[in-house]
């Protein structure tokens with residue numbers, strides 16, 4: 001039912017649920033007394049709905065805005081990631097800024113992957129063996145991803161974007177591939193990719209204890225990536241509105257979906273809420 005409502009961006013309120021951190025991710029779990037309200041009619045929910053409508057009117061996709069994790073993760077340098085000094089704590093998120101020096105068109109945007117382990121497999125006569133699962137003739141799929149090289153302080157890092165490609169391209173990689181199979185110069189996603197050259201981006205990455213033993217080449221999966229906004233004059237109304245909206249609503253990822261933290265909508269310092 002939630003899936004059919006999803007496109008309408010309903011306000012979903014959870015009551016009496018338990019929140020916890022599982023493998024570094026925020027997770028909500030239900031108990032027998034938990035309840036779920038869809039588009040409830042009370043102040044906070046109405047404010048959130050109104051905020052969503054305002055963002056929509058300004059053509060801002062709220063699902064692509066920086067999450068709370070993105071905003072609160074510790075800021076590090078590429079060197080810290082490369083030297084393995086961050087791999088002490090399990091499943092920690094870090095944030096780093098780097099420039100995209102060039103757009104590499106040579107890497108394939110998809111590969112055949114085992115449906116179970118997501119590991120790359122070689123398909124021979126539509127049959128594949130997964131080394132990770134040690135199983136023959138496994139179920140496989142085309143797994144889409146975008147790899148980009150970033151640089152800061154003379155250090156280079158290659159990052160891989162799976163779902164996070166949406167932040168970068170404005171669409172997922174599969175849609176991007178389909179859009180470029182037509183006449184690519186005309187497409188907004190391709191344009192967005194080209195325009196990212198030379199720009200600074202802030203990336204959110206999860207580093208765990210196994211890092212950097214992830215492979216022979218340093219390959220880091222970014223879970224979010226956002227263009228670093230240049231500082232603007234305080235009277236720029238639009239940016240101010242976005243900033244206040246970001247302050248007002250906390251976005252966090254729970255089991256792959258974006259949820260909004262209702263309690264954070266409570267106006268701070270007794271000021272009215274501006275959405």
Ligand SMILES: [Zn+2]
Nearest residue numbers: 114117130133
């Ligand atoms: Zn497998």
